[in-house]
Amino acid sequence: MQLLESGFIIQAEIGGLQGGNMLFAIISFLALLWLLRKYAWGPLMNKMEERENHIANEIDIAEKNRTDAEKASREANDQLKATRQEAQQIIEDAKKAGVEQEKAIIEAANQAAARLKKSAEEDITREKEKAIEALQAQVATLSVQIATKVIEKEINAKDQEQLISDYIKEVGEER
Structure with missing residues (x-):
């Protein structure tokens, strides 16, 4: 019996525990666990689940924002490339227009x-013709004067005019 009794009482250096106390402690512990599970563990798990969902939503939003940012970056790069090509085309067009x-x-x-x-050639031609006409008139006058001195009044006025006309025609044909 003592063995049985010793099974309920655990001997320790400081003191001993009795089986009834142990059973009360275990029941109290289980009741505490049940209360914790009902009033603390459930709300705590709900809060943890809410936090998990919130974090998952934040990750999804961050991922969506990242993909939107990448898309916007690609579009901006495409627009920049198109703008550069357009500017190059404008420069080429300006060069062509300049040429x-x-x-x-x-x-x-x-x-x-x-x-x-x-116009200068026409002016030269006109001036040349004027000079030739002036020379012809001077030559005619000089010829008349020379002829007059040579003949010394032996030719009448009509013959003199005929002689001048013939001479002017000869000078005109030589030209």
Whole structure:
């Protein structure tokens, strides 16, 4: 019996525990666990689940924001590339327009120079004809004076005019 009794009482250096106390402690512990589970563990688990859901939502939102940011970055890069191409095209068009304008200016200058050259040539021709006519008149006058001195009044006025006309025709044909 003592063995049985010793089974209910655990001997320790400081003191001993009795089986009834142990049973009360175990029942109290189980009641405490049940109360904790009912009033603390459930709400705590609900809070943890809410926190888990909140974190999962935040991760989803962050992922969505990241993909949106990547998409916006790609679109911005595409727009930048398109803008650069457009700017390059504008520069090329401006260069072409500059070359065409340069050609037009050179062509206009060449045409103006040709007109000036033609006008100068026409002026030279007119002045040359005037000079020839003036020379013919002077030659006619000098010829008349020379002939008059040579003949010394032997030719009448009608013969003199005929002689001058013939001489002017000869000088005109030589030209």
